Amino acid sequence: MLLDRTAFVSALSPESGDKESFTTFSGFMFAGTQSAAIRVNIQPASPELTAISEGEVFKTYKAFTTASGVIEGMLLTVSGTNELFRVRGREAFGYGxxxxxxxxxxxxxxxGA
Structure with a gap:
């Protein structure tokens, strides 16, 4: 699997009172070192996936990764381009x-606009 981009993962964390903010999630392990970055391949979503996920054309994407800790609601910031993506769905494929x-x-x- 070609994982051609590096993305940093952020998760919602409670602050004080009713406030929450996204903070860098550093729970990924690579070569024995804890990291906030994952390797990922991001592609435009098919029309079928866009319709099923109730997404918008040109704003819905599919990504592939081997990092298991990414869940719905997290943010991915792509290194180099600073593109920002919200994780809307996750499906695991276990093939050995x-x-x-x-x-x-x-x-x-x-x-935020």
Missing amino acids: AGQHYELTLVKSNPN
């Missing part, structure tokens, strides 16, 4: 040594 995860992503605006 080829185990991987397919993520449904929605491209987000980093300014």
